[in-house]
Amino acid sequence: MEMKFEKSLANWFRNNREKTRFWLTAFYIFLGLTVVLNIFIRPYHPHFVYDYLPGFFAVFGLVAAIILGRVSKGTAHTFLGKDEDYYERD
Amino acid sequence: MNVINGFFHPSIYFIVVAVVLLAWRGQSNSWRFLLPVPGLLAFITILSMETGTFSQISYLGLTLTLGRVDALAIVFAHVFALQALIGFIYAWHVQDRAQHAAASMYVAGAFGCLFAGDYLTLFIFWELMSVASTFLVWLNRQPESTGAGFRYFLFHTLGGLFLLAGLLLRYSHLGTFAFTAVDPSTAAYYDYLILTGFAVNAAVIPLHAWLPDAYPRATITGAVFMSAFTTKTAVYVLARGFSGFEILAVMGVLMTLYGVFYATIENNIRRILAYHIVSQVGFMVAGIGIGTAMTINGACAHAYAHIVYKGLLFMGAGCVLYAAGTAKLTELGGLISRIPLVFLGYIIGAISISGFPAFSGFVSKTMTIEGAAEAHHYWLALGMEFAAVGTFLSVGLKLSYFAFFAKPESEKPLKPIPGNMYLAMGAASLICFVLGVYPKPLYDLLPYPVEFEPYSTWTVLMTLQLLGFVGLGFYLLRNKLKPEAKINLDFDYFYRLGGALSLVFAKKPVEVVDNWWSEIYNRVGLRVIMLLAWMSTVFDKAAIDGVVDGTAKNVQNGGGGLSNVQTGRLQDYLALALVIGIGVFALVWFRT
Numbered sequence: 055m056e057m058k059f060e061k062s063l064a065n066w067f068r069n070n071r072e073k074t075r076f077w078l079t080a081f082y083i084f085l086g087l088t089v090v091l092n093i094f095i096r097p098y099h100p101h102f103v104y105d106y107l108p109g110f111f112a113v114f115g116l117v118a119a120i121i122l123g124r125v126s127k128g129t130a131h132t133f134l135g136k137d138e139d140y141y142e143r144d
Numbered sequence: 145m146n147v148i149n150g151f152f153h154p155s156i157y158f159i160v161v162a163v164v165l166l167a168w169r170g171q172s173n174s175w176r177f178l179l180p181v182p183g184l185l186a187f188i189t190i191l192s193m194e195t196g197t198f199s200q201i202s203y204l205g206l207t208l209t210l211g212r213v214d215a216l217a218i219v220f221a222h223v224f225a226l227q228a229l230i231g232f233i234y235a236w237h238v239q240d241r242a243q244h245a246a247a248s249m250y251v252a253g254a255f256g257c258l259f260a261g262d263y264l265t266l267f268i269f270w271e272l273m274s275v276a277s278t279f280l281v282w283l284n285r286q287p288e289s290t291g292a293g294f295r296y297f298l299f300h301t302l303g304g305l306f307l308l309a310g311l312l313l314r315y316s317h318l319g320t321f322a323f324t325a326v327d328p329s330t331a332a333y334y335d336y337l338i339l340t341g342f343a344v345n346a347a348v349i350p351l352h353a354w355l356p357d358a359y360p361r362a363t364i365t366g367a368v369f370m371s372a373f374t375t376k377t378a379v380y381v382l383a384r385g386f387s388g389f390e391i392l393a394v395m396g397v398l399m400t401l402y403g404v405f406y407a408t409i410e411n412n413i414r415r416i417l418a419y420h421i422v423s424q425v426g427f428m429v430a431g432i433g434i435g436t437a438m439t440i441n442g443a444c445a446h447a448y449a450h451i452v453y454k455g456l457l458f459m460g461a462g463c464v465l466y467a468a469g470t471a472k473l474t475e476l477g478g479l480i481s482r483i484p485l486v487f488l489g490y491i492i493g494a495i496s497i498s499g500f501p502a503f504s505g506f507v508s509k510t511m512t513i514e515g516a517a518e519a520h521h522y523w524l525a526l527g528m529e530f531a532a533v534g535t536f537l538s539v540g541l542k543l544s545y546f547a548f549f550a551k552p553e554s555e556k557p558l559k560p561i562p563g564n565m566y567l568a569m570g571a572a573s574l575i576c577f578v579l580g581v582y583p584k585p586l587y588d589l590l591p592y593p594v595e596f597e598p599y600s601t602w603t604v605l606m607t608l609q610l611l612g613f614v615g616l617g618f619y620l621l622r623n624k625l626k627p628e629a630k631i632n633l634d635f636d637y638f639y640r641l642g643g644a645l646s647l648v649f650a651k652k653p654v655e656v657v658d659n660w661w662s663e664i665y666n667r668v669g670l671r672v673i674m675l676l677a678w679m680s681t682v683f684d685k686a687a688i689d690g691v692v693d694g695t696a697k698n699v700q701n702g703g704g705g706l707s708n709v710q711t712g713r714l715q716d717y718l719a720l721a722l723v724i725g726i727g728v729f730a731l732v733w734f735r736t
Contacts, residue, residue: 063484088609101517111610118533119617130409135630
């Protein structure tokens with residue numbers, strides 16, 4: 055039974071990997087929806103000054119992700135990253 | 145004897161199983177039925193445990209308290225027992241009995257620390273954990289594990305020495321070993337020594353480098369155990385002794401950011417997860433540092449949830465490593481339809497750690513962040529929010545994308561994964577989900593009454609919006625974030641600098657402590673020294689000297705050709721030290 059479940063799950067994943075367009079559209083609709091709903095649903099007690107604005111956490115999430123990705127990769131490329139045998143070399 | 149007064153120490157189950165496993169002779173495999181037993185018994189014991197102080201032992205004029213039971217200890221003990229059970233199910237297929245014995249001793253040490261009412265008892269179990277977990281690294285039997293095990297043990301011995309120095313100096317000033325909360329306004333230098341010792345195990349930066357160094361090199365099943373116990377025991381002792389220390393609040397938030405920063409650039413999946421322990425423990429340390437009832441509750445709840453989902457993530461990563469034979473993202477990819485169940489388990493762990501609604505991270509992480517904001521630490525709350533973004537970016541998206549997607553379906557030959565590994569992952573997944581939708585039993589365990597409701601339309605919407613747009617960020621950056629076959633420098637660079645340097649580095653604190661001992665001899669006299677003599681024999685002479693010599697040799701040989709004789713001798717040496725330690729412990733225990 056477990057094998058059968060595993061197989062059908064594998065097939066489902068295999069088929070859906072090809073439906074990039076569908077999943078991307080669904081994802082964008084989802085993102086849009088969270089911002090639209092945010093116009094009507096606001097925090098009772100905003101923690102930071104601007105988080106009563108709709109879409110604050112959308113901007114925060116996107117900007118934070120890009121900053122983190124850029125800064126960490128940049129640091130790795132400039133001085134943190136070393137070859138894998140770095141510590142084994144004499 | 146101990147059952148009668150309402151307390152039976154859960155460590156005993158694990159010690160007995162470890163001894164039986166080591167003494168086992170014969171070809172039969174039936175010893176493996178013992179593996180789930182101690183976790184199960186410990187869980188039952190803890191469910192029926194009453195609060196109070198038990199198992200006090202007079203030894204050489206000192207009173208050792210092995211059984212201090214209160215709400216704080218119980219919440220950790222609860223999840224320790226659960227994770228020990230899951231961990232041993234996951235390790236069921238492993239033939240090497242030594243690994244199971246080491247894991248069992250390690251868990252015994254963790255329970256000993258939880259229930260220790262005084263610093264001496266704590267120290268004994270603290271060192272037991274450190275020795276036993278070193279074996280979980282060494283027993284991976286790879287050349288790189290040998291070196292990493294040495295560095296791991298050396299660093300923990302150092303941390304242990306800070307603890308020892310602190311507790312002895314504290315005794316000389318206050319005349320007590322009692323392990324109670326320290327008031328931040330009156331903390332003395334010896335309290336800070338103890339705090340430093342704890343900080344080593346809590347992987348507080350910059351003392352954290354042992355963690356991402358050793359965990360990825362431990363055995364597959366050993367890493368699952370290690371991810372749960374060492375750092376969380378440290379979180380427990382910090383919560384007990386050092387809540388409200390401002391420095392911990394700041395360091396905790398720095399840890400959350402530091403961990404996700406490295407997790408974003410690392411290539412080895414187990415190392416990504418190891419850096420993520422630093423990040424997640426940061427949330428707990430920050431909660432303890434802020435020190436309000438709500439943030440301490442948050443830290444405990446987060447420790448509980450974290451042990452289960454981080455174990456799940458390590459199990460998922462372990463399955464990938466077991467099946468594919470490599471943990472490097474550059475060599476993985478396209479695995480989703482090859483091992484879909486592993487993906488499913490991993491992704492449940494990943495959305496739990498990222499704090500998606502309906503999974504366990506959501507009900508605990510929000511508590512700490514909300515608590516920080518309510519205590520008017522807005523910058524700290526914002527920093528933790530940023531780290532939450534990084535968590536989803538690195539563990540949730542980057543790791544799963546590059547391991548399971550990114551390439552066309554993998555053609556790699558995969559080793560079949562044993563059913564028990566799936567079973568353990570299924571159990572952990574279930575717990576993550578149940579805690580997420582029904583957090584009340586967890587909240588009821590917490591040390592302070594909970595007036596926090598994680599679910600409201602706003603919090604759910606906000607979380608989905610935040611994480612959704614992190615997803616968008618990842619989608620835009622996915623080529624930029626591509627893993628590379630590189631390693632990244634961290635603080636372990638400094639303790640690899642060279643044989644001579646590390647020798648000096650390791651020896652100095654030992655000498656300092658030796659000097660302190662003379663001071664204490666003059667102050668407190670012979671009785672303490674008797675006990676210390678025993679401890680020094682076990683831990684200083686055997687462990688430290690052995691390791692110092694060994695490491696120097698190791699490093700001088702360029703990390704490569706480590707002489708077998710040397711390693712073998714040291715491991716025997718340590719094992720002997722462990723056996724003597726347990727023997728003494730058992731003698732003391734049964735004489736009372």
